[in-house]
Amino acid sequence: MIIIGAVMAGGKSVRFGKPKAFAEFDGSPFYKRAVDALTPHTEKVLLSIRDEQEEMFGEIDLELIKDLPPYKGCGPLGGLYAMMKQTDGDAYLVLPCDLPLFTETAVSLLLNQFEEGVMAVVPEVDGVLQPLSALYLKGCLPYIEKQLQQGDYRMTGFLNEIPWKAVTDQELGVSKDVFLNVNDQKTYHDLIQKSTSLGKEGDNGAD
Template sequence: MVLQAPSLMPKTIGFVVAGGHSERMGRDKALLPWAGTTLLEHALARLRAVCGEVQILAGAEARYTGHGAVVQLDIVRDAGPLGGVHAGLLSLDVALGVFLGVDTPLVPSALLGALLAQAEGFDAVVPVVGGWPEPLCAVYRATCLDAVQRRLEAGDRKMTSFWPDVRVRAMEEDELAAFGDPEEMFQNLNTPEDYLRRQG
């Protein structure tokens, strides 16, 4: 696969999705140490490698200031990750947004660039591993906003609920394998055990 250099990509905004409550972790996972920094800073750095601007989707609580990124709060409360994506799309003043969960530190920036490179002609580009999509490591076009808004207004909080209404490009495992082991790249750090295992 031939990728565009980041400088040739359409203007994009990168969003770190960090609005969760970290209940299973027992502490704010975004601020956990990782590779000499924090999970939040690690996510921001990977997005900065492919995006001209980065923002933080912080959920309902004003937090994470001082990281050199605009912090966006959910407009629709208690809507889970879809509420975060909605907030990001509302603030999107360019064509494309790259969304990355703060708890997926093994996703390489090269993969984020590859998702962007596949966005032409689609509203969303999403990795799929073992038949399961990874909707918080994805590119969403501003054209997704109306579909997301309709689903939220209907009370449907499922991350993939709006996909039937937009053009989705699935990036399958054979394509993902160019960037690492697909089974490993998207592992979430949800519990202290997950965190310690990946740290080790």
């Protein structure tokens, strides 16, 4: 099975105040952390962007996938549609660019949840689905297209039309922190502060 890594980086980052994809954590920009998490488990990793972001990402050695008309600006569902429409993958491992704690191990555990007969595996945390950090088979494409045609841009809408599997963070064997979505500066600064504090504790423990 050919698995394509799909990093969703087309958001406008309105609440964050600047492009989240380039915010740094632990020495790497957010988008690069997502790429690194996906790379060991995929044939290749692609970056989903808006047209106006092409220059911003121009020097990055990754294939950029822009939204396709008539579904430009339709959010991550439009980005996933463009990915599936323009590439030959059998399955797509999707990650947003603003989950800096989602590691290669978490990706591996998510992949392990795939089973015969399902077309999507979607994590669930505290009863809330996480459709932007999930696995989708190429067979989802016609259902995604149908939903876009209806003007419904929710990432979870088409799940009603397909066999799929929800997996909790406990079933995955990961901490809820893995799904920490950095949407604003406060969350970002709290993350940096917590990471710095943990680092200092580790240094003290080594003395």
